[in-house]
Amino acid sequence: MGRGRDLQVKNSGLEGSGENMDINNFMSTKEYAKTLDQEDPLVSYREEFYLNPGMIYMDGNSLGLLSKRAEKSLMKSLEDWKKYAIDGWTEGAEPWFYFSERLGELSAPLVGALADEVIMGGSTTANLHQLAATFLNRELAGIRFWRMN
Amino acid sequence: MADELTFPSDIYALQSQLRLHGLDPSAHLVQVKSRDGKFLEEDDIIAEMNEDIAMIVLPTVLYRSGQILDMERLTKEAHARGIMVGFDACHSVGVIPHLFDNWEVDFAFWCNYKHLNGGPGCVAGLYVNRKHFARKPGLAGWFGSRKDKQFDMEHTFTQANSAGAFQIGTPHILSMAPLLGSLEMFAEAGIEHIRKKSLRLTQYLMDLIQSELMGYGFEIGSPRHEAKRGGHIILEHPEAARICKALKQEAIIPDYREPDMIRLAPVALYTSFQEVYETVKVLKKIMDGRLYENYENKRGIIA
Incomplete structure (x- = not known):
């Protein structure tokens, strides 16, 4: 039974x-x-x-639970649709035209990236398709696996 | 190159991408082998990085065992051989800190509905290192345009000078809106604190399993070492599928993964230590009373 505290995670704040x-x-x-x-x-x-109540949820790594703040931000976008219709793209609580970039910026610290290096969109697999289609090509790979062909 | 333990969808995507290039995936997709079917050795991955490899896609955290791969080391070794590296961060985003820029990772992608609580089918994340911003998106679409050019409606694509260039169509606003509120909480709580609690929860869970559940045929299939352990614990048992059904009957929601794994994820923001305690207590009750025998040892459609 490993009880080793091999890695001390940094504790800053919440003193x-x-x-x-x-x-x-x-x-x-x-x-x-x-x-x-x-x-x-x-x-x-x-x-x-x-x-x-009465339920213990141990499956948060398949589907995380709904938080009140997440519900609130979803309702805000619905409200913006109600109120602004097409103008919701550029107006409202969180203008939709910039929403993916905004969420990318908020996610960047979680992955150790600059704000403009992260974007939200698609699905996991669709994003892998995009990235493979972008990075797996003849110019980038040089002659590598095409030589094997 | 990928690995043989990764999530199947990543493999399907890579196979189909190779086919689009007219290449046979059985010859051109190298899948690094696991020595024990649970973990990957970085040394084994590095040993496969030869001159025939153009690109590597690996998980940050393995979806079953929860092992964290040494992303920094792997990226460094790949780059030394002129190989691009990308990571599937589905099981690590929101539970462990990452330093993609410092490690010089080329790209990454992940889902937001697991630890980030973005909701079912929530839009996903994509990271592209700045040094690749000039690269043409393999799959271009109008939302990849520079914002001020997008509505010029020209037939010449002017791509954004950011990861935004890799967007394709109109974003799914209502499937991303919950993320805004959720990400606020992560910024506030701090990923270092979340990681610290997550490690305490998983350590506590393993300690309880060790103390209460030995002698029932369970085996812990996750790394004991903190630097190697993600946010969930795998408990292996030949009767896993029906033990999961018995747990659900007792209002405890686990996850079942083929062929014999119970996946338990105590989550830093909402799982209490008392719930971990209750979970192990109920597991013990299920084993003592052989309550799992009331069910068939077969998974449902999903779990």
Whole structure:
């Protein structure tokens, strides 16, 4: 059983909170789980999500849960459609013409990129198709695999 | 080049792209082998980087075992051989920090409906390193235009000088709008803090499994080492499919992955340690009472 704290994830900010939480003191009791929750600096975010009472959701890496903020931003775009119709592309809470770029900018810190290096659109597989179609060509690959042919 | 453990859709896409070039995927797509069917060794990937490889697409985090690949090292080794590198970041975005620019990754793509909570079918993400902005999109469309040129309606494509150039058609506004609110939370909470809690949750889950569930035939199929562990844990068991059904009956939602894996993802922003505790407690109850025997050991359409 590896308990190694081989990688210390940097802790910056949220000071004081969570500092006593040491999983090396693991105990298999319910009280221990409660203590970990009490010492969790991110605990308040839980209230921002729609959680079904009595249900434990362990599938957030297939489909994440709806948060109130996500619901709100979706409703804003619907409102903009209602109110501005075609002009929603350039007006409203979040003008649609620039929306993909805006979301790219917000996502950039999550991947360690500059704002203009990230864009939102398509689907995972459609984006791979785009990227493969862009990067896998004769000029870029030189003679590499066409030589194998 | 790809790997033999990656998500099938990536392989289908690469195979079809090769076919479009008139190349036979069985000869021209190299898939790096796993030694144990669970993990990939960076050394094995690097060993396959020979002069016949033009482009590499790998996952950041493997969708089953949750192993994190050493993206920095792999990118460096590929570039030393003149090979382009791209990553499928579906299972890592929103749960581990990335440094694509520092690592000089060429491109990446990911979905936003997993850890980023963008909703079912939410639009996806695409990253292109600045040094490639001048490249012509393989698949061009009007939303890839420079913003001030797009409505000139010319038949000559003037591409945006950004990753925006790789957009194709009109964006799916209502399938991306939830992301705005969601991304705000990630900016506020900070990805380093999210990663820290995620590691605590997965460590706690593994500790509980180790302490409560040994002797029932379970095996942990995820890396113990923190630097190698993504945001979910794989629990292997020959009866996995019907253990998942029994868990659902008890109002615990796991994920089943062929052939014998229970995938559990405690999520930093909304899963509590007490829920992790309850999950393992219920698993123990299911095993003690052999409650899984009430179900067929076969997955439904999805899980």
